[in-house]
Amino acid sequence: MTDGRYTRYVAVGDSQTEGVGDGDDLTGLRGWADRLAERLAVTNPELRYANLAVRGKLAHQIRTDQLDAALALRPDLVTVLAGMNDLLRPNFDPDAIAGHVEAMFAAFAATGAAVATLTFPDLADNIPLARPIRGRIAVLNDRLRAAAARHGVIVAETGRHAVATDPRLWNADRLHASPLGHQRIADAVAEALRLPGADDSWTRPLAPALPERGALRTVADELHWAAVALGPWLMRRLRGLSSGDNREAKRPQPLPVRIAAAPA
Template sequence: MRYERFVALGDSCTEGLDDLQPDGVYRGWADFTASVLAQGNPRFGYANLGVRGRRLDQITVEQIPSLESLRPDLVALFGGGNDLMSGGYSAAVLARRVDAAVRAATSAAPVVAVFTLSDISRRMPFGWRMGPRIEALNDAVRTSAARYGAVLVDVWADQAVHDSRYFGPDRLHLSTLGHLRLAGHLLSALDEPFPSSWLSPLPGQAAPASLADHVSWLRTQVLPVAYTRVRNRLIGRSPGDGFTPKRPELLPLQ
């Protein structure tokens, strides 16, 4: 299918963390997807409304209403990770948020793609708590995709989650290679051609992390994030407050 108006919705992964470019702008899976869809398509336009830290309920009220004016023929919605780490987590609340977001998005666009999460629990502090939450999110995404006719990009079983080369310094956000792989999964689900290398196994093996690596990760990545989340909760701020979408308008790719 020839898509001409592509809008990406979501959180930091949609924004493109940790695929940082020399100009200080994050790229990511949505940009890679747009670069493929734009080939030979002079009328193609792409908007990216993703903002770091956003939960699904925030995406529903802050980003999805823009679809009415943007009039996309393809929407990709990646979210839910911040809901899993929010205080007062509830599987029932999460399921309602997923349902509301997918229902609203599919009401505004003819084709909507939604994503499960791979099993990143082993990469997280207190991962034993996060594993069941990720499974609950994925179950809700699968149910809502079937209910509203969304395209399901199911990466739960992707073994690439165990290769550190697909992840950035915090071990959670995707590296450039990880974003390329996620774009490959999306384009495959849409039955669109893409470079086969995006889903090909990486050569060799990732170097194992040393004790010093783990200590550095805790000191420079985990503890600062934990401190910021606690501070924001105390003062009533959300992690993404003050940030705006990098591509709020449908624009052609350079």
């Protein structure tokens, strides 16, 4: 970082960091990391940005596949987001997951780069079937906070604010952020990094408040979600497939950032 401005930003992670839910594979994905890079580029037009994230990856895969590649790019800012896919697996091991994430924290921090991460919101608020894993989220968040504290990693506490589970911030699959959700995440990280003009407005509730859903509407919504999101996800698990199979990072090299004309 020179004169308070980051010059090389590298993002590592899974589908959230790749930008799933914000655009599509035909027109291109944007996502919170791209939105954060655009904000950084306003301050420093010379910024170079790489995004190594690939959907479907577990924490140990992100460490194995992305850590060395990210280090080779010599970033002065890194964002690390890993563990969401692990939360949904039957063999969930918070110590092992946090261990992989902490190894990345340590490696990046040792270079002198600023490192930032996020905490996870409670999925069960939007996915009733996820209620049995509600305790997992709190446990993993605690592990990640402790690991971040040991290495001076900046934490954007997206998991502690009620607005994070507003359905309007989530895609129809309820696992990936919507464009508005990705923008809120970018704003959260910007505040955590103390970027110029950043504030806590991302924590504020959306207006107007959503009306209460009736029982019939709730059942209909859950059946629709099970058909379009849960079913395909379960089929991939049963077949031993991942949404990230045969996919490569969308932005493997640090490139100049084009600032969107009208951010959503």
